[in-house]
Amino acid sequence: MSVSSLLSRLRSSAAPVAGAAASARHQPHEDVQALLTGTLFVALGVVLFRQAGLLTGGTAGIAFLLHYATGWNFSLVFFLINLPFYGLAWKRMGPLFTFKTFAAVALLSVFAQWVPAWLSIGELNTAFAAVAGGLLTGAGMLMLFRHRASLGGFNVLVLFLQERFGWRAGHVQMAMDCTIVLAAFAVVDWTQIVWSVVGAVVLNMTLAINHRPGRYMAV
Secondary structure (H helix, E strand, C coil): CCCCCHHHHHHHCCCCCCHHHHCCCCCCCHHHHHHHHHHHHHHHHHHHHHHCCCCCCCCHHHHHHHHHCCCCCHHHHHHHHCCCHHHHHHHHHHHHHHHHHHHHHHHHHHHHHHHHHHHCCCCCCCHHHHHHHHHHHHHHHHHHHHHHCCCCCCCHHHHHHHHHHHCCCHHHHHHHHHHHHHHHHHCCCCCHHHHHHHHHHHHHHHHHHHCCCCCCCCC
């Protein structure tokens, strides 16, 4: 769940725009609605990925790897892995972004744990899981981005490394995600990895097409 360039766009889209931006600013109840809906959408995507034995990038990908390799609870691992990144988020994006991101990660951890108890899946086609999971995850992340929140993790880290050391965020993000994919060969079948890549492409296309600077002014 990692598109490093999008958090950079978040910062630029937050700049005040005369007239329209002030009236379009999100109200607290709208942020709450977006956090609940966005994380629920992502949780549905995560459940589809997990049911089909797929994975994704970022800290969610690490949580998937540990879940598949050890049987550890995905929700708990995902929540704990993100803890070290909040300090960077506070420094890089500010306290409000950090608070919303913490809330989003916590909600996703809860929903990913509860949704399987609310929704029973008998049969699941792997190709459908990859595409539908990517679409749901992308749509959920889009809601979070538009309300100045994220799912934490590598997004914040790569931007910090770019600012501190001049390392290209996109290159660092790609290296991290490639490392996760390579590590996945040890715990899942290669066909699962191929479909995981399909899901990641669908997710990133959803974000790239629908989240462009200037198209959405509310912050």
